[in-house]
Amino acid sequence: MKILGISAGSKNGNNDAICKEVLMGAAECGTEVEFIRLLDLELKPCTGCNACLKSLNAGGDGACPIKDDFEWLREKVLDADGIVFSVPVFEKGAAGVFHIILDRFGPRHDRGTNTASMNIARKVGGTGPDLRVLRDKPVAFLGMGGTNYTSRFQCDCAMLAAHLMWTVVENKVYNWTKVFAMEDEKVAHAHQTGIRLADAAADLSKAKYYGDQGMCPHCHSRNFYLNDQAPHAVCCLCGIEGELKIENGKMRFEFAPDQLCLASDTMEGKLHHAADIKSNQAVRMAMRRSDTFQESQQKYIHYLKAFVPDR
Numbered sequence: 001m002k003i004l005g006i007s008a009g010s011k012n013g014n015n016d017a018i019c020k021e022v023l024m025g026a027a028e029c030g031t032e033v034e035f036i037r038l039l040d041l042e043l044k045p046c047t048g049c050n051a052c053l054k055s056l057n058a059g060g061d062g063a064c065p066i067k068d069d070f071e072w073l074r075e076k077v078l079d080a081d082g083i084v085f086s087v088p089v090f091e092k093g094a095a096g097v098f099h100i101i102l103d104r105f106g107p108r109h110d111r112g113t114n115t116a117s118m119n120i121a122r123k124v125g126g127t128g129p130d131l132r133v134l135r136d137k138p139v140a141f142l143g144m145g146g147t148n149y150t151s152r153f154q155c156d157c158a159m160l161a162a163h164l165m166w167t168v169v170e171n172k173v174y175n176w177t178k179v180f181a182m183e184d185e186k187v188a189h190a191h192q193t194g195i196r197l198a199d200a201a202a203d204l205s206k207a208k209y210y211g212d213q214g215m216c217p218h219c220h221s222r223n224f225y226l227n228d229q230a231p232h233a234v235c236c237l238c239g240i241e242g243e244l245k246i247e248n249g250k251m252r253f254e255f256a257p258d259q260l261c262l263a264s265d266t267m268e269g270k271l272h273h274a275a276d277i278k279s280n281q282a283v284r285m286a287m288r289r290s291d292t293f294q295e296s297q298q299k300y301i302h303y304l305k306a307f308v309p310d311r
């Protein structure tokens, strides 16, 4: 059994330390551990070419054409029995390098897309996706904020788990971090998270969430999208729509039971979303086949060229 630690922080910084403390806790349970620092890798952003999705939708393996270290990282992630991500807080959310892997682990690794692709592959005799993508595993997200500007962090991080339907054991951000190694309470919590992660990896049926209960009873997020129709609110993480209620001075998010099957981190929700995408795609393809499509594109292609620096 292997627990993988992935730090998105600087070399030997606070995030490396917290990640290693979690791994020490996991190792204490007899688990094999491995440590990766994202900034040591060459990781390019997703270009949105959709090659992976086109391949998966045709029963292929969903390969990505970008040549960098992502495939190496992907192998490590798919092989691990549990993962801890330690991520610096940048601009109130997860640091950019985490967003790069969030996108690269995005639609290509969505459990719904891959389940559908597996069925297509069986029908057409295609390669199909790597079945390790369909395997649940426990994950923990721990973040370091230099201040208390950390309001989007947990939502950003848990989005990665939602794509792959991984079980989140912990999702914690530490505000006003100074020197992690000298902050006993944080060290103890990180160590305990490692033990919990190893226990969950050993028996996934006992895996549970130990973190902040948050506001959304389904995914624990505290981030909501509000429009003008009070008290209507949309959970920014799982997408459930409901109402924010105030009772005895306390805020509560309430939703109808039928919303659960629309949540983006459930198989039902993913299949529902996939059906919506398919309808939209059909309209888009019809527009692309129309006589005026090429003409409409030329207007923008010929208006301004993108500037690039002289090299």
Ligand SMILES: Cc1cc2nc3c(=O)[nH]c(=O)nc-3n(C[C@H](O)[C@H](O)[C@H](O)COP(=O)(O)O)c2cc1C
Binding pocket: 008, 009, 010, 011, 012, 013, 014, 015, 016, 087, 088, 089, 090, 091, 092, 093, 144, 145, 146, 147, 148, 149, 150, 176
């Ligand atoms: C570009 C940048 C943006 C940052 N934004 C925030 C922020 O919004 N909130 C916060 O609490 N800390 C912020 N910080 C502080 C970092 O969270 C802190 O330096 C980081 O956790 C250190 O991690 P490391 O020691 O593992 O490299 C920012 C730092 C940088 C470099």
